[in-house]
Amino acid sequence: MRNFILLAALASVAGAAEAGTLDDVKAQGVLRCGVNSGLVGFASEDANGEWHGFDVGLCRAVAAAVLGDPSAVEFVPTTNKTRFTALLSGEIDMLARNTTWSMSADVDLKLEFVGINYYDGQGFMVPKASGISSATELNEKSVCVQTDTTTGPNLAEFFERNNIEYEEIPIESTAEAQALYLEGACDVYSTDASGLAAIRATFETPGDHVLLPEIISKEPLGPAVRHDDNEWGDVVRWTLNALIAAEELGVTSANIDELLEGTNNPEINRLLGTEGILGEILGLSPDWAVNAIRAVGNYGELFERNIGENTPIGLSRGLNAQWTDGGLLYAPPFR
Numbered sequence: 001m002r003n004f005i006l007l008a009a010l011a012s013v014a015g016a017a018e019a020g021t022l023d024d025v026k027a028q029g030v031l032r033c034g035v036n037s038g039l040v041g042f043a044s045e046d047a048n049g050e051w052h053g054f055d056v057g058l059c060r061a062v063a064a065a066v067l068g069d070p071s072a073v074e075f076v077p078t079t080n081k082t083r084f085t086a087l088l089s090g091e092i093d094m095l096a097r098n099t100t101w102s103m104s105a106d107v108d109l110k111l112e113f114v115g116i117n118y119y120d121g122q123g124f125m126v127p128k129a130s131g132i133s134s135a136t137e138l139n140e141k142s143v144c145v146q147t148d149t150t151t152g153p154n155l156a157e158f159f160e161r162n163n164i165e166y167e168e169i170p171i172e173s174t175a176e177a178q179a180l181y182l183e184g185a186c187d188v189y190s191t192d193a194s195g196l197a198a199i200r201a202t203f204e205t206p207g208d209h210v211l212l213p214e215i216i217s218k219e220p221l222g223p224a225v226r227h228d229d230n231e232w233g234d235v236v237r238w239t240l241n242a243l244i245a246a247e248e249l250g251v252t253s254a255n256i257d258e259l260l261e262g263t264n265n266p267e268i269n270r271l272l273g274t275e276g277i278l279g280e281i282l283g284l285s286p287d288w289a290v291n292a293i294r295a296v297g298n299y300g301e302l303f304e305r306n307i308g309e310n311t312p313i314g315l316s317r318g319l320n321a322q323w324t325d326g327g328l329l330y331a332p333p334f335r
Helices: 002-016 021-028 054-067 083-088 103-108 151-161 174-183 193-201 230-249 266-272 278-282 288-296 299-306
Strands: 031-036 073-078 111-113 118-120 122-127 141-146 166-171 188-192 209-211 219-221 224-226
Touching: 021 054, 021 230, 031 054, 031 083, 054 073, 054 230, 054 288, 054 299, 073 083, 083 111, 083 224, 103 111, 118 193, 122 151, 122 193, 141 151, 141 174, 151 166, 151 188, 166 174, 174 188, 174 193, 188 193, 193 209, 224 230, 230 266, 230 278, 230 288, 230 299, 266 288, 278 288
Parallel strands: 031 073, 141 166, 141 188
Antiparallel strands: 111 224, 118 219, 122 188, 122 209
């Protein structure tokens, strides 16, 4: 009981403080979310101008939590070069775009990474006809690498350690890399393994290309906000955590209405806002997490619908499985 009294007192103090981006999003009635300019499964626009994908789902979840409307999102396509400028300049309210949480991005660029929504690592894709089966066989090959990412430095360090000579072909965008790779202008394409799987799925004959077994880096991908707005960071952070916790607790878009009638699990009740004041301390309505889960499902539903094994992307959960299933996915307690 004392914890809830303390939380209520802190909530009243927080409410008196300026909420920054949270107030701005509420006032403008729309969330401006920076996404990839086109990566199938993660963020892509269809012929009708509708955005779909794993990262797109996170944007919609935040909009649902804050505004009660998952469609109240303005999707802003960003490139590797423009993504951080767009966020820091205030052009977008959050960035949900295959972005690696690194020390330099966090500390030097003054970004606030609010969590990890996909544990990834850098890999390699080659034509199957090349006969290459390992990254250790890439000596004197040309490699397409996107600029303004961690990919180039990772590649240089890996090849130096393994005494491999290579030619780096710098490219600006996924579309450019894909075109050059398919034209044979580079022998190898290297980027995040999830990105390679997504790109391969768009090829006319995906089976003609293979992903090599080596993963040469840690690439924790996650949403980012500006460094100086803790209240907004909390909103995005806990919306992501709500999707993760919902999967662990067995809360889905299909059973959420039934669970709202009450459960014997206090954490589910706090997550759904039928007990406690978690919405209040975030500056949101009690049903903020309910709105997010209804909009996109829990983390597992979002994953399987967009990039899972039954999609053209075909990604297994792997490290992105719940901690209870041998993965790294873990949400802090909702209390």
